[in-house]
Amino acid sequence: xxxxxxxxxxxxxxxxxxxxxxxxxxxxxxxxxxxxxxxxxxxxxxxxxxxxxxxxxxxxxxxxxxxxxxxxxxxxxxxxxxxxxxxxxxxxxxxxxxxxxxxxxxxxxxxxxxxxxxxxxxxxxxxxxxxxxxxxxxxxxxxxxxxxxxxxxxxxxxxxxxxxxxxxxxxxxxxxxxxxxxxxxxxxxxxxxxxxxxxxxxxxxxxxxxxxxxxxxxxxxxxxxxxxxxxxxxxxxxxxxxxxxxxxxxxxxxxxxxxxxxxxxxxxxxxxxxxxxxxxxxxxxxxxxxxxxxxxxxxxxxxxxxxxxxxxxxxxxxxxxxxxxxxxxxxxxxxxxxxxxxxxxxxxxxxxxxxxxxxxxxxxxxxxxxxxxxxxxxxxxxxxxxxxxxxxxxxxxxxxxxxxxxxxxxxxxxxxxxxxxxxxxxxxxxxxxxxxxxxxxxxxxxxxxxxxxxxxxxxxxxxxxxxxxxxx
Amino acid sequence: xxxxxxxxxxxxxxxxxxxxxxxxxxxxxxxxxxxxxxxxxxxxxxxxxxxxxxxxxxxxxxxxxxxxxxxxxxxxxxxxxxxxxxxxxxxxxxxxxxxxxxxxxxxxxxxxxxxxxxxxxxxxxxxxxxxxxxxxxxxxxxxxxxxxxxxxxxx
Numbered sequence: 293x294x295x296x297x298x299x300x301x302x303x304x305x306x307x308x309x310x311x312x313x314x315x316x317x318x319x320x321x322x323x324x325x326x327x328x329x330x331x332x333x334x335x336x337x338x339x340x341x342x343x344x345x346x347x348x349x350x351x352x353x354x355x356x357x358x359x360x361x362x363x364x365x366x367x368x369x370x371x372x373x374x375x376x377x378x379x380x381x382x383x384x385x386x387x388x389x390x391x392x393x394x395x396x397x398x399x400x401x402x403x404x405x406x407x408x409x410x411x412x413x414x415x416x417x418x419x420x421x422x423x424x425x426x427x428x429x430x431x432x433x434x435x436x437x438x439x440x441x442x443x444x445x446x447x448x449x450x451x452x453x454x455x456x457x458x459x460x461x462x463x464x465x466x467x468x469x470x471x472x473x474x475x476x477x478x479x480x481x482x483x484x485x486x487x488x489x490x491x492x493x494x495x496x497x498x499x500x501x502x503x504x505x506x507x508x509x510x511x512x513x514x515x516x517x518x519x520x521x522x523x524x525x526x527x528x529x530x531x532x533x534x535x536x537x538x539x540x541x542x543x544x545x546x547x548x549x550x551x552x553x554x555x556x557x558x559x560x561x562x563x564x565x566x567x568x569x570x571x572x573x574x575x576x577x578x579x580x581x582x583x584x585x586x587x588x589x590x591x592x593x594x595x596x597x598x599x600x601x602x603x604x605x606x607x608x609x610x611x612x613x614x615x616x617x618x619x620x621x622x623x624x625x626x627x628x629x630x631x632x633x634x635x636x637x638x639x640x641x642x643x644x645x646x647x648x649x650x651x652x653x654x655x656x657x658x659x660x661x662x663x664x665x666x667x668x669x670x671x672x673x674x675x676x677x678x679x680x681x682x683x684x685x686x687x688x689x690x691x692x693x694x695x696x697x698x699x700x701x702x703x704x705x706x707x708x709x710x711x712x713x714x715x716x717x718x719x720x721x722x723x724x725x726x727x728x729x730x731x732x733x734x735x736x737x738x739x740x741x742x743x744x745x746x747x748x749x750x751x752x753x754x755x756x757x758x759x760x761x762x763x764x
Numbered sequence: 765x766x767x768x769x770x771x772x773x774x775x776x777x778x779x780x781x782x783x784x785x786x787x788x789x790x791x792x793x794x795x796x797x798x799x800x801x802x803x804x805x806x807x808x809x810x811x812x813x814x815x816x817x818x819x820x821x822x823x824x825x826x827x828x829x830x831x832x833x834x835x836x837x838x839x840x841x842x843x844x845x846x847x848x849x850x851x852x853x854x855x856x857x858x859x860x861x862x863x864x865x866x867x868x869x870x871x872x873x874x875x876x877x878x879x880x881x882x883x884x885x886x887x888x889x890x891x892x893x894x895x896x897x898x899x900x901x902x903x904x905x906x907x908x909x910x911x912x913x914x915x916x917x918x919x
Contacts, residue, residue, distance in 0.1 A: 341772045356870040357829060358769070359776040381769075382869045385830050390868040 338438045339421070340375075346417035346428060353412060357382055357390060361431075362413055366402040370394040373405070420444070424459075535560025586642040770828040771797040777872050789877045792819070799823050801838070804877050806884045812847055813884055819843035820880065821855075822873060832867035835876055847890050850883070854900045858893065859883060 340363035349361045357378035364376045372391045382390050387397045414432035422444035443461035451469030474485040483491045505525035510518045519526050524544040530537040535556035539549050774797045792801040800822045806813035823834040837845045837855035850858040860866030
């Protein structure tokens, strides 16, 4: 049994319904952009539950509530996945997971949806839901097509006073409002301008007319086309008239003549072929002229060309195995005969060429910069290593100097001790002799010698302490 | 908004059940997205239901499948109302699955039919619910608004 709601009806209902899915799909920035730039804001947003999928979708990718492939799916804490819209609607009635009835609510922490599922959904092939449009694409691109590019999406009428919708392809401002009534030129009925074609084809009473030539019934507004292409009684030249055939008669006779083998057919085919070849040659010549013009007018191009050669030399010096400078220069001098020329820098206008050069130089600079950074890092690493080495040496030397210092002071103190003992001995001797020399000098000497010995004592003490430290 | 939602979901279900239905379930009519008729049979040898076919009427609200559909047995000359302690003689079914509490949006027409099949299959009492006559005489409510008292959870 066919469903009462045929796909066509469904589509019409979708496209004409105001944007009511907005609870679930906040209007995206892209749509705002389309509105601003084109002034033809699509009126209904894409209804994901009405999309037709090219191939049957795997059961596991269907939302258990709406039975369509997930749209912006979320996963509940209990691990079940639903469309965000569906689960939110279900939770309004019952705060439980529809599958296992675990208590959940709208504010609960929905798990992140695995990207692999998103990818699978994005890749599903879908058809554009607009009537008349047979575009197919992966699902992730459908929204962009539908909202910004599809010629059949219903948008606001270019006439701001008109509240009706019109397909985007008819929405150019210069078309004006197409909903205004017009009078059918054949039956005098009043029909909205936009529906005139449908009117002609189906309900115009004066639509069918007899072809004055063949007497066949044709739709009136197709009469001209009929007479030029199909009418059997219309006078027409033979298909091969370019080949010199002189037959000009009613079409049915001419067709018989063509089928039975026009003597000029071979020549006609040849000429047809030549005309096509000629077109191709003209196109090539046009491109060649354009290219020469660009080359002559653009001295900068030479410069960049040279720069290119220079840099390729530089790169080849870095990597001598790929040195192919002559090839590149050769390619540069070749005119772009074919649009699919493999040398990307040469195809197209001089601007393209310059841009390509510029980009290439940029990447080159980027490469050099990277290498410089690498070198820098390497250098500082080496310096750091050597510096630590030196630091170790310095510390070692410092230690040794300390040891030598201690040895020195120990020897010095030993020396001083001996010296002091000698001096004490000689002082005792001289004191004995000084007694006999005179008391005036000896009165001052014992004091000074006492002082000297006391300092010597204190020195010895301090040296002795350092000596014990050293020994320790 | 909810009207097209129910229609969309029912469209999908219809697509599926016109292709295949479980044994013992048959689609009789689905002219619109408000009321469908299906026939069910009990497949095993339960003597109470042998050689009989029952007509089910589904009525879908605009919030289906968030809200449960209204499901009743319909009496026709060749379609009796099955004897069951949870089925009143006017066709109203007392089943938690069809109430607000027991319903879940993942249920569908097919699963409801299968539940009813198994409800009949598992039954061994050839009787009506207690108070059937009073209920049938007095009830003017829609089935989904009735607050059923589940007399017996074992059946």
